[in-house]
Amino acid sequence: MGDRVGWGIVGYGWVARDYMAPGIRDAGHRLVAVADPGLASRAAAQAHGARAYESVAELIADPEVEAVYVATPNHLHREAVEALAASGKAILCEKPMAAALADAEAMVVAVDRHSTFYATAFDQRHHPAHRALRDLIAEGRVGTVTTIRIVYACWLHRDWTSFAGQDNWRIDPLKAGGGALMDLAPHGLDLIDFLLGESIVDLAALTQARAQDYAVDDGALLIGRTASGILANLHVAYNCPDALPRRRLEVLGTEGQLTAIDTMGQVAGGSLTFTDGISGTFQPIAFDTQASPFLEQVRAFGSALRRPDERAAYSATRDLHTMRLLARAYAALP
Ligand SMILES: NC(=O)c1ccc[n+]([C@@H]2O[C@H](COP(=O)([O-])OP(=O)(O)OC[C@H]3O[C@@H](n4cnc5c(N)ncnc54)[C@H](O)[C@@H]3O)[C@@H](O)[C@H]2O)c1
Structure with a gap:
């Protein structure tokens, strides 16, 4: 199997199609399948050789998907991450973690409960x-x-x-x-x-x-x-x-x-x-x-998926701190 990770993507829109999919390809990994309710997004994924499902449940049922990149609009990150955490697949979720701080907090509870390998996609x-x-x-x-x-x-x-x-x-x-x-x-x-x-x-x-x-x-x-x-x-x-x-x-x-x-x-x-x-x-x-930072992000995540000691570089708690800073900044606006 080596480092050739089988990826799924939830939300095959702009960033997934233009940056993550090329990163997966250039790293020598494989884009197995996407989940997206949008017809145009699913057609784009199929044109890139991936299976295209309407629902996250179908993506979770696909045994070739090992790691899942979540790139839906922000308010939909939580439901995807909670479902994926329960499934045992590794998760790389786009930033910001969520649209609301409470959702980000719930995501951390879910990944902690299931001991999921979770990272926020801070490609920088x-x-x-x-x-x-x-x-x-x-x-x-x-x-x-x-x-x-x-x-x-x-x-x-x-x-x-x-x-x-x-x-x-x-x-x-x-x-x-x-x-x-x-x-x-x-x-x-x-x-x-x-x-x-x-x-x-x-x-x-x-x-x-x-x-x-x-x-x-x-x-x-x-x-x-x-x-x-x-x-x-x-x-x-x-x-x-x-x-x-x-x-x-x-x-x-x-x-x-x-x-x-x-x-x-x-x-x-x-x-x-x-x-x-x-x-x-x-x-x-x-x-x-x-x-590109996306290529390097895929390489680093794939390597940490295979070598658990490298996961120390990722921290959902640190990412939640960033969300708290943002929430506090908005709440304190004059
Ligand atoms: N790291 C970066 O540089 C970077 C750049 C752009 C976007 N992003 C982040 O990526 C995420 C997506 O942004 P985008 O610009 O690609 O958005 P987009 O609108 O181009 O794509 C979103 C996709 O999600 C799909 N979608 C909607 N509801 C869904 C659901 N319930 N399940 C699955 N798919 C669903 C849509 O059909 C669409 O294909 C956002 O969180 C954004 O902040 C990060």
Whole structure:
């Protein structure tokens, strides 16, 4: 069997079709089957050689499916994860864990009860540039880390969907759980945890509904602080034209700065540079620019599925902490 994992996917929409399925293929794993009530989504899966079921129950009954990637709209993660946890299959569930904190809490209870191998799909942990960044921070390249600054933004208009006629659930507060803050900030918050090896503990946010015509926030600024005192700020937005610079990550320290441009997101590549804190000179940092974070995420999850000692890298409790930060930030909005 080796590391060639048999995957199922619940919710074969944009991210599953355009990023996860290629990641499964490029890792040498196999997409066995999908479950999706949408006809167009099922047809797309069949065109990629997968079996296509209407229900999660049918996917669970498929013995060739070992691990399941959940990529439904946010409010539907819970029912899929609870059913899958009871089935004994491993679960990789998209972020945010759920649209509502109570659902995320219930998911953690379910995966704990069944001792499920569960991970939230924080693909940014697996971008080769971010892995290089983490190693450089650990080696002390920037000295004492003082601050992390993240910009992660895009343009999301009200009619955006991946298939014609499909529901744009992202602009529905009950289905999405929020707007740009709920959708995009989890990536940055989790990435900070990955880079530093410690979580944000205090977080405040301001949101706006400024440029788009819908009920969820289209922009947010967040400020946070870790237990050891590192500050973080994040700008996330649905109101930033895609042609503008909109994906940037900076790690500042007492001896220099690491800057990653165009690495946040689903695709391979981008750039990483070190700026020396005394001379101000720049130095490019090499990393694998061919491997996408989705490919690396599939490889890492598959490896941990076969080698349980590697599962320590994943923590549903840590992911629930990120959800709690987001819920608190929304609840405290003026
Ligand atoms: N990690 C990332 O970079 C990233 C990028 C995009 C989306 N996401 C996350 O992935 C999830 C899906 O986002 P998307 O943009 O692909 O959405 P989408 O709307 O393109 O696709 C959702 C799919 O789920 C299907 N679906 C609806 N109800 C279902 C049900 N009950 N059971 C099974 N399938 C059902 C729909 O038919 C559709 O095919 C969200 O949680 C989102 O936050 C993550």
